[in-house]
Amino acid sequence: MTLPLTGRLLAGAVLTALGALLSFAQAVEPTVEKPRVALVMKSLANEFFLTMEDGAKAYQKAHAGDFDLLSNGIKDESDTSSQIRIVEQMIVSQVDALVIAPADSKALVPVIKKAMEAGIAVVNIDNRLDPAVLKSKNLSVPFVGPDNRKGARLVGDYLAARLSAGDQVGIIEGISTTTNAQQRTAGFKDAMDAAQITIVSVQSGHWEIDKGRSVALAMLNEYPDIKALLAGNDSMALGAVSAVRAAGKAGKVQVVGYDNINAIKPMLGDGRVLASADQFAARQAVFGIEAALRMLKGEALEADAENVIQTPVELVTVP
DSSP, X not given: OOOOHHHHHHHHHHHHHHHHHHHHHHHHSOOOOOOEEEEEEEETTSHHHHHHHHHHHHHHHHTTTTOEEEEEEESSTTOHHHHHXXXXXXXXXXXXXXXXXXXXXXXTHXXXXXXXXXXXXXXXXXXXOOHHHHHHTTOOOOEEEOOHHHHHHHHHHHHHTTSOTTXXXXXXXXXXXXXXXXXXXXXXXXXXXXXXXXXXXXXXOTTOHHHHHHHHHHHHHHOTTEEEEEESSHHHHHHHHHHHHHTTOTTTSEEEOSSOOGGGHHXXXXXXXXXXXXXXXXXXXXXXXXXXXXXXXXXXXXXXTTSEEEOOOEEEOOO
């Protein structure tokens, strides 16, 4: 049936009006903004943190509809003031969540408090914030990461099985004010004490290749009978390998590390490095991001009594 002209005009007007209403409704319908998650790491000169950042970016790309990612790092692992400034910038930017690997376990707590007071969900990864300092500020921040003491004990036990009671070793520690450095040193000491191996020196290599090398050279010079150097991360282990070679002691002094970065793998293969620990750098930040997104949804985290969510750590010998 064909409508008369006036009917057709009326029907057209109704359809036009409905279309306009629909367009208006779509225009004013509120859009749901994705949460913005800030990832703040330590030194991007360290391969471990570059791998961490790459893993986080790949995860965000695969979940692009769920959140936006802002990633930042500092020039070196002792540049605490720059990391504090980055967190302050994230507060001003009003991010929804902050996932942070703090350069210092104590110094970052005040700015973390500011972030939480601004309504930002905070998750701690890699290096645990000092529990006593957090408690003094009435803060509860979940730590998502591996048991560093356990990982270092695995490496230390593997080394100890190839040494003899009474042998001398040196420990090249990370930045001494960081919890993960302290825990790795404790794990190394646990293994050496159990095997009755003598630790003649513990010195900080600041997590860096060059400083690790200079500390290792000093130890080898002062204690010529050292049989092994235990480095708190693989960057310092790289420096220790260089020092052993420079001292003419290749094959005579064992080196172990921690992190299983790509640069260490050829050395594991040819014996320049005996062992390392893998804490799965590419997944470290992802574990933290997943926890932050659950917090933003109001979901409970499966943390232990100390507000810790354990992630894997494994011994690595030959790749």
